[in-house]
Structures are given as structure tokens and as C-alpha cells.
Amino acid sequence: MNKKLYLLLLLCFLIASYKVNAQGKLIYKNESHDFGTIAEGTLASYEFLVKNVGDQPVIIANVQPSCGCTTPEWPKDPILPGKIAKIKAMYNSTGRPGPFNKSITITSNAETPSHVLYIKGEVGPKDLKTNYTEEQKLNSPRLAVGRTSYTFGKLEKGQKAIARFTIKNNGLKPLIIQGVRSACNCVSYKVSEPEIKAGQQAILELTYTPMLLKEQNEVVTVLSNDIVMPGLKLMLKAEVVESLASKNMLREGTQPSPFR
Template sequence: MKKIYLFLALALVVLSQGAVSAQGVLTFEKDTHDFGNIAEGPVASYEFKVKNTGNQPVIISHVQASCGCTTPEWTKEAILPGKTGIVKAGYNSAGRPGVFTKSLTVTSNGTPDTQTLFIKGTVVDKAATPAASAQEIASSPKIQLTSSSYDFGKLEKGQKATAKFTLKNTGKSDLKITGIQTACNCVAYKASPSVVKAGQSAKLELIYSPQVLQDRIEQVTLLSNDITGASATLTLKAKVVESLAKQNTVKLQKASVPFK
């Protein structure tokens, strides 16, 4: 009988160790993003990149912001081992001048089951911002966009589409892209590299996911350390429809049928 109990105890230990070793682990590139100074009005957004460094799939079940001024979005499908996902934070700066620090609590079936991310910055009124000196402007980085608009044509509501741009730093110091501002929380970005040396270029991707059924024009302002006043606004256009598949079906139904 003692041997049976000993065998059962060993089996329980082995099973518990297996349960511990089989787990998903969400590892964020960083847990805090500083927007720096942002103009009051539009939504400033940032995507936190996360990787599953465990050996089991992880599903992010919820992201809770610390206030209604911060709108979270996140990867809804399971993040497989070795794969990546995002948690996007959009901060509405309208009517909120001053320093801010906001948190997002990420809940998942990974280990640990809750993690906290932070965004911070300072919302400033452009009229109240002291003018930069001539010397500061002369040594500043400067954004130059090869194109400033992109027309997607027809897009389905909620569909993700990417517009690609090229920007060049024509200034005299490193250009740092810190985020974007839009009137909606429907645009994300990727800059490669995020720090652009003087005289060099970078690839910029704007990932658009429209939520309103109508002709849309979105103005996207790049946030950076460029103080020269160079234009850093991009325009995205789209005709947002419910379903392109439904439209194609209607066209097929209306197609003429040859006489037999």
C-alpha cells in the first residue's frame, strides 16, 4: 500500500511540474511610452509590441484603461509561441492640457495573468509654447515626406489596410518618431527605423481600420522632435462600405444572361 501511495505522490509531482512548464508568457518590448510634448486636440496613439516567449498560445481577454480618455485596442486572436501581437493605446488630448500618466491593465491566460502598461506625456497649447531660438531650429531634425496622401479606394468596415510612405531627415540631428495624432483611434503606425539619422530615410506604414460607413478623410500628424515647423501631416482617404463581397454578389446577380 505504501508503494502505491508513493507512486501516486510521484505522479502528482510530475503532473504539476508539467503544468508549470507548459505555459504562455507575454513579453512586452517596453512597458512605458513617453509621447513627450503633444498638441492639444487630436488622439495620440502608440502600439506596444508583445511576444509570446512561452510554449503555449496566449489570448489577451481584456485591456482596461485607467480612464475614459484612453482607448485600448489589442490583438484578439491567440498569440502562438514565438509570435507577436500588439496592445494599442489612444489618448484623447482634447480639453486635457498638462502632464498626464495613464495605465492599461492587460489580462490574459498567460503568465503573469495581468500586466500593466503606461503612457505619459505633456499636452501643450501651441499658442502657449515658447518659440524656439534660431540656433535650436538650425540644429533640429527636419521631416521631409516624399508623398503626403494615400487613397485606399473601397474598404470594408473594420478591414485593416496599409499605406506606405517614405520620409527623410533633412535636418542636422537624429529624427525621433514618437507617435501619431488623429481625430479617431483607427490608425496605427510602424516606422523603420524609428530613429532616423541626418540625411537618411525611413519607411513609414500607416495601418488604417475604418469604423464608419461613409467617405472618410483622416488627417494623421506625426509626432517627433522636429521643431522646424515642417509639414508632418498625412492624409488617408477611403470609401468605407459594409462588405465588398455583398457588392460583388449584387453585380453578379444583375449580370446579363445570354439568350438560349
């Protein structure tokens, strides 16, 4: 056999062999999360950290919860080798008193194409109150915030707007933001750190989507594992107006223009 042809075939074989063996691989920092006891009506949330330790990008095709009470969020872009991503699981406790144990199945093109994560906890009464000793209070995480209100100014009805708050853990144990609650059910949240260590800061983002007109003052309760103050109240203020685009369309007229 011609030497050049032999070397070419060998190179093709090595490349094909590499492609067969090269694959992304996901490892998870935690396989499960226990929310503990939460008040009914809480939208409990936790972010699972996942890292691609393989040598090819990994695409998460789907994240399927075991019931409609759990809403997942996951990265739609490929997770590159060496990179870390977050898979968020949100449990809606409204109307679901008692213990819960739910699974979330991740499907991807990783070496292990299917992986299951778990969340659990117990839903207590809406006005959940627990007696703690002074020692337990001293050892608790403590949620602190620099300001307690945010003014957006004018917002269009249905427009999404983000308010950012700097929060700090002044306690001795890791602080976990477990959810937010608002009367309008129009506020969602995101935290820059899933667990805020003692003395550390993080950014809390509240995404507000107003659906009522005129001046709005939305009280948002931030729920955490701070046993001294498990519900920190923040205020979102805005003057909500009709969509400016809709007004412009009405002003310009709605008569269709024929093709020419």
C-alpha cells in the same frame, strides 16, 4: 508492481509535471512612454512591444485603461513562444489640458497574469508653438514623405479604405508618429515601426471611413516629434457614393419571401 505499469505511471507523472511548469511569459520592451507636450486635440498613440519568452502560447484576455480617455488595441490571437506582439495605447487629448498620467492593465494567462503599463505627457494649447535653437532643430527627427495625397476613387459611404504612405526619418534622432488629426474624425492610423531610426523608412497606413456623400478632400495632419514640422499635412481624396448593396436591395424590392 508490474514494470510496464510503473513506467507508464512515471511517464504520466512527468507529462503532468511538465504541463504544470510549462507556461507563457511576457516581457515588455518598455514599461512606460512619455509623449512630452502635445497640442490639444491630438490623438496621441504609442505601441508597446511585448515578447513571449515562455514555452506556451499566451492569450491576452483584456487590456483595461484607467480612464475613458485612453483606447487600447491588442492582439486577439495567441502570442506564440518566441513571438513579438504590439499593444497600442491611444490618448485623446481633446478637452483635457494639462498633465496626464494614465495606466493600462494587461490581463492574460501568462506566468504573471496582470501587468501595468503607463503613458504620460502634457496637453498644451491647440496652437502649440515652441521656440527652438538651430542646434535643437538640426538634432531633431525629420519626417519626410514621398507623396502628400492619395486618391481612392469611388468609395461607398461607411466603407473602410486604407491609404499607405512611405515615410522616412531624415533627422538624427528616432522619429515617433504621435497621432493624426482630421476635421471629420474619420481617419485612424497605424505605423509599421513604433520608432523610426535615423535614415530608416516605415509604412504609414491611414484608414479612412467616409460618412459624407459626394467628392471629399480630407486633410489629415500627421503629428510627430519632429520639432521643425510637428504637423505634416496629407490629403485623402474620394468620390463617396451610397452603398451599392442598398441600391440593389431597393431595385430588387423589399417584399419578404415566405418560407416554403
